[in-house]
Amino acid sequence: MSxxxxxxxxxxxxxxxxxxxxPVEEWLRMDRMPHIWCPGCGIGTSVNCFTRAIEExxxxxxxxxxxxxxxxxxxxxxxxxxxxxxxxxxxxxxFATGLKLASPKTKVVVYSGDGDLFAIGGNHFIHAARRxxxxxxxxxxxxxxxxxxxxxxxxxxxxxxxSTTPYGSVERPFNLPYLAQSCGAVYVAxxxxxxxxxxxxxxREALEKPGFTFIxxxxxxxxxxxxxxxxxxGLAALESYEENxxxxxxxxxxxxxxxxxxxxxxGKFVDIDRPSYLSNQVAHLRKVLGDRYVMPDAWQGVVQ
Amino acid sequence: xxxxxxxxxxxxxxxxxxxxTERCKGCxxxxxxxxxxxLAMSKGFNLKGYHPPIIADAAKCSGCGLCGMxxxxxxxxxxxxxxxxxxxxx
Numbered sequence: 370m371s372x373x374x375x376x377x378x379x380x381x382x383x384x385x386x387x388x389x390x391x392p393v394e395e396w397l398r399m400d401r402m403p404h405i406w407c408p409g410c411g412i413g414t415s416v417n418c419f420t421r422a423i424e425e426x427x428x429x430x431x432x433x434x435x436x437x438x439x440x441x442x443x444x445x446x447x448x449x450x451x452x453x454x455x456x457x458x459x460x461x462x463x464f465a466t467g468l469k470l471a472s473p474k475t476k477v478v479v480y481s482g483d484g485d486l487f488a489i490g491g492n493h494f495i496h497a498a499r500r501x502x503x504x505x506x507x508x509x510x511x512x513x514x515x516x517x518x519x520x521x522x523x524x525x526x527x528x529x530x531x532s533t534t535p536y537g538s539v540e541r542p543f544n545l546p547y548l549a550q551s552c553g554a555v556y557v558a559x560x561x562x563x564x565x566x567x568x569x570x571x572x573r574e575a576l577e578k579p580g581f582t583f584i585x586x587x588x589x590x591x592x593x594x595x596x597x598x599x600x601x602x603g604l605a606a607l608e609s610y611e612e613n614x615x616x617x618x619x620x621x622x623x624x625x626x627x628x629x630x631x632x633x634x635x636g637k638f639v640d641i642d643r644p645s646y647l648s649n650q651v652a653h654l655r656k657v658l659g660d661r662y663v664m665p666d667a668w669q670g671v672v673q
Numbered sequence: 674x675x676x677x678x679x680x681x682x683x684x685x686x687x688x689x690x691x692x693x694t695e696r697c698k699g700c701x702x703x704x705x706x707x708x709x710x711x712l713a714m715s716k717g718f719n720l721k722g723y724h725p726p727i728i729a730d731a732a733k734c735s736g737c738g739l740c741g742m743x744x745x746x747x748x749x750x751x752x753x754x755x756x757x758x759x760x761x762x763x
Contacts, residue, residue: 391693391741391750406745408698408723413745421742563706565742591700604701 396420398450405444409595409603411562411588412442412509416449418565418586419480419507422572433476436465438485441516441590442509445480459489462497465504473647473671476576477504483524484514487543491523498552498581500646505575505582506554510545511590512627519593526629530597547622549583550639556582557622557639561610562589564635571637580645587633598629647672688736688753692726696748699723703740703749709733712740 397420406412423433430451437446439458446453452475456464465477479486486494486508497504513531514520521531521538524545528537549557556578560568568586575582589595589606600606610633618636625634644652651672654662664672690711697719704712704726713729726749728734734751741750 391691391747393741393747393750397747403696403746408746409700409702410745413747414702414743417742417744417747565739569742602700604705607702608705 393417393420396450397448401448404448406441407592409589409591414562415509415586415588416445418569419572422569422576426573426576428476428576432474433478434468435478435480436461438481438490440482440485442482443485459485462490462493466497466502469502469504471667473668479504479506481508483508483510484522487523495552498549498554501553501555501581501643503579503645503647507584509586509588511588511594513590513594515590515593519597526627529629544626545585546625546638550622554583555580555641555643558637559585560635561587561614561633563607563610580643686732686734688734688751690728690734690740690749690751693748694719694725696746697723697725698746699725700745702743706743707740709735
């Protein structure tokens with residue numbers, strides 16, 4: 370067999386088409402491609418799952434706004450062909466909160482990394498979840514700060530090596546599903562980027578569910594975290610996810626800690642109903658003020 | 674139900690794969706996670722020096738599109754034969 374890589378189309382007769390018609394491309398700003406993510410990075414795979422989830426869902430594409438913070442995952446807002454905003458570091462959720470209050474008919478999606486959402490933006494995360502703002506938060510967890518050189522993050526597992534902890538981190542990391550659940554998120558799930566189909570379904574469910582929905586997407590950082598900890602490359606990391614993943618829907622989030630080489634508990638952990646911030650506010654003010662309450666114009670017909 | 678007898682002639686593949694070799698960064702996800710083993714990594718290089726995948730066994734392709742789902746660089750996709758890919762195929 371020849372090793373030529375020019376033979377790209379296996380059956381050109383039945384499907385005459387060029388290499389440029391990848392169906393995901395209609396969701397991407399192709400003038401920004403190729404993207405900056407390293408070979409073997411999991412963020413691109415999570416973007417595939419996200420675009421397929423929107424495609425499958427009942428949402429109107431023109432009504433979706435995507436907000437990112439800073440970091441490798443923060444680039445997602447710049448690459449997706451949707452209304453998007455690339456905020457300052459950690460402030461994706463405050464921006465998204467303002468956006469949701471000003472325009473409740475918009476489906477707000479926050480797509481950011483673990484360092485952005487839980488270190489610098491940790492404060493904003495707990496309060497957005499507490500208020501049950503109607504938005505979806507997708508967090509790509511690659512266990513370190515990828516863009517700035519692999520510093521230790523609040524999600525770095527105990528004893529893992531990062532550039533700022535050359536002998537191993539001694540901090541206890543956040544257990545993100547437990548944090549989200551205890552702060553009041555109505556939908557909490559965790560998948561690795563190996564579980565593409567499950568992740569796609571989970572993102573669709575989160576997008577369609579009203580309230581604060583949160584999905585943690587475990588992804589490899591092949592250049593920094595995976596290489597420094599001698600775990601191989603991105604492909605080896607995905608194979609280890611396949612091996613170590615324990616799918617346990619409805620698991621107790623207190624037992625979902627991630628450690629080096631330990632099991633990765635995946636699944637949908639929380640799916641409850643709770644009145645959202647906007648509907649709670651309108652209901653309460655109607656009760657207190659009666660006829661004197663005037664609903665903002667942008668909320669008319671959207672908030673019940 | 675009557676079982677259909679398998680014909681001796683090889684069946685036409687159910688689907689096929691399209692690879693944009695110049696966008697590929699050679700991570701190998703597609704070849705590793707293809708459920709039917711259609712793809713293999715090439716020993717050849719693309720212009721940027723990565724090893725893109727090649728089609729090792731086109732007849733096995735089912736057109737499931739999982740390669741495109743895994744590809745972090747949007748460089749490959751699978752389609753069922755007999756029609757052009759549409760956005761609904763995602």
